[in-house]
Amino acid sequence: MNKEEYNELVKKVTPKEHTFKNCFIAFVVGGFIGVLATLIHEVLTKTFGVSMDDAAIWVIIILIGMSSLLTGLGFFDDWFTKSKSGLLIPITGFAHSMTSSSLEYKKEGLITGIGANTFKLAGSVILYGIIAAFLFTVIKVVFFL
Numbered sequence: 001m002n003k004e005e006y007n008e009l010v011k012k013v014t015p016k017e018h019t020f021k022n023c024f025i026a027f028v029v030g031g032f033i034g035v036l037a038t039l040i041h042e043v044l045t046k047t048f049g050v051s052m053d054d055a056a057i058w059v060i061i062i063l064i065g066m067s068s069l070l071t072g073l074g075f076f077d078d079w080f081t082k083s084k085s086g087l088l089i090p091i092t093g094f095a096h097s098m099t100s101s102s103l104e105y106k107k108e109g110l111i112t113g114i115g116a117n118t119f120k121l122a123g124s125v126i127l128y129g130i131i132a133a134f135l136f137t138v139i140k141v142v143f144f145l
Contacts, residue, residue, distance in 0.1 A: 022084040029086025037063060060091060067092035071099040090129070097121035 044055035070076040105113040
């Protein structure tokens, strides 16, 4: 089998992606997480009398805790596959990447395992988050000031 035949075989058996459907599912799931965060914020401020700033901090803590717990229990990866990346809004995606790295390397110990590898996946999130923040700031300064 030559390279061209192999490429044709791979092309034939590779499942087709439905881009619009996947984008729609990711949009709905990400939107649901945003609505859930807003509801938690409203409950904290209106029902429990927490200040707006403190409620925002608690919402972040709750989202990080939920995504880390769901990652540890093994649910997050399955839901991520079904939600077509909709669960990877910055807070939950960052917590998932750190928790999954920690779980993967826990057998190597606290220092060389968990400590050395916790930011392995999250490093790229931090890097591209900083780059995106810089680019958006430049765009804002150039076009809106």
